[in-house]
Amino acid sequence: EIVLTQSPATLALSPGERATLSCRASQSVGIYLTWYQQKPGQAPRLLIYDASNRATGIPARFSGSGSGTDFTLTISSLQPEDFAVYYCQQRSEWLTFGGGTKVEVK
Amino acid sequence: EVQLVQSGVEVKKPGESLRISCKTSGYYFAKYWISWVRQMPGKGLEWMGRIDPTDSYTNYGPSFQGLVTISVDKSTSTAFLQWSSLKASDTAMYYCARGGVGGGTYRAFDIWGQGTVVTVSS
Numbered sequence: 001e002i003v004l005t006q007s008p009a010t011l012a013l014s015p016g017e018r019a020t021l022s023c024r025a026s027q028s029v030g031i032y033l034t035w036y037q038q039k040p041g042q043a044p045r046l047l048i049y050d051a052s053n054r055a056t057g058i059p060a061r062f063s064g065s066g067s068g069t070d071f072t073l074t075i076s077s078l079q080p081e082d083f084a085v086y087y088c089q090q091r092s093e094w095l096t097f098g099g100g101t102k103v104e105v106k
Numbered sequence: 107e108v109q110l111v112q113s114g115v116e117v118k119k120p121g122e123s124l125r126i127s128c129k130t131s132g133y134y135f136a137k138y139w140i141s142w143v144r145q146m147p148g149k150g151l152e153w154m155g156r157i158d159p160t161d162s163y164t165n166y167g168p169s170f171q172g173l174v175t176i177s178v179d180k181s182t183s184t185a186f187l188q189w190s191s192l193k194a195s196d197t198a199m200y201y202c203a204r205g206g207v208g209g210g211t212y213r214a215f216d217i218w219g220q221g222t223v224v225t226v227s228s
Binding site for chain 2: 001030031032034036038043044045046049050053055056087089091092094095096097098099100
């Protein structure tokens, strides 16, 4: 089973700051890496698929990069509504999720 | 509008059976696989398995194989997740999700249901 390790577990930042979230896979997943956002009491929402493609309706401040085993989700300028938990997911071999990164207000 | 609407809160006792549902609308049901995802209290997301509505072919994650059953009713465009004998450790939020975008064998989940809370307690 491919294990995804997300870091940091918690990221404390202020609105307007840049957020950089990491997801590392235990073996190559090619570009089949997806990012989701989950707010308290809500279902997850698709942000980025195939490593760098923004989903429909996702603002341009969200971007994804990487391939193989190392991936990054970047939020260029945090908005109040961006404070949430972010999960990566690999779709190369079965489906597995990372443990999540919580982006909280500093 | 594409929607996945799940059935309501369930409170059950250990050993009881349960089937929860995910009714889809706004798109051609047979075109996209439906997956189920578990989220235990305060924890992360776990993929349980998926089903191809065309022929009911299923894949299960290794941790869920033999423990749950995923099925569909094409006549009502509804997917189901079923347990034959619940345990306290099945207490969780369960989401259905449509595999709608991206390449590869497994597609990314572009539409999610609102979730069904299942509580198993004696």
